[in-house]
Amino acid sequence: MKQSIVSSSRRGLLSFAAVAAFAVAGLAGLSAAHADPVTLTAKLVPVTGAPPTGIGHVTATYDPATETLSWQVDYAGLSGPVLAAHIHGPATPGMDAPVVVPFTPPFPSPFAGKATLTLDQVSQLLGGLYYVNLHTQAFPGGEIRGQLNVQPSN
Structure with missing residues (x-):
């Protein structure tokens, strides 16, 4: 059970990191478009x-x-x-x-x-x-x- 909690937490953290990376990339693209x-x-x-x-x-x-x-x-x-x-x-x-x-x-x-x-x-x-x-x-x-x-x- 302990391993599944760690795996879930790790997957959640990786998902959060991926979403954050896309958000930052989107904001960078938005800034470039407005420039x-x-x-x-x-x-x-x-x-x-x-x-x-x-x-x-x-x-x-x-x-x-x-x-x-x-x-x-x-x-x-x-x-x-x-x-x-x-x-x-x-x-x-x-x-x-x-x-x-x-x-x-x-x-x-x-x-x-x-x-x-x-x-x-x-x-x-x-x-x-x-x-x-x-x-x-x-x-x-x-x-x-x-x-x-x-x-x-x-």
């Missing part, structure tokens, strides 16, 4: 009431290792120079929200920048709740805007 940069894009289109000539595109990359979002914005056909540009959120498409990440001028086309995000901001960004808005003198509320969407990884 990959995430690409986001937005097609900038005219807001209601703006001339239909404005168009633009945003390509952004979120790097979890540095908690940094970097972006490049290009545009054409606006009513005048871009005076302000921002990422707004959280908001679903078509809804308005406050500025979350201000872009630093000047705003020639193209322009680029980067910012460090909080964990809440990352969650909202990756959840599709941020949009980019370019503001001109004629359209101080924004002339073109577009929702940032995560692109599939290759």
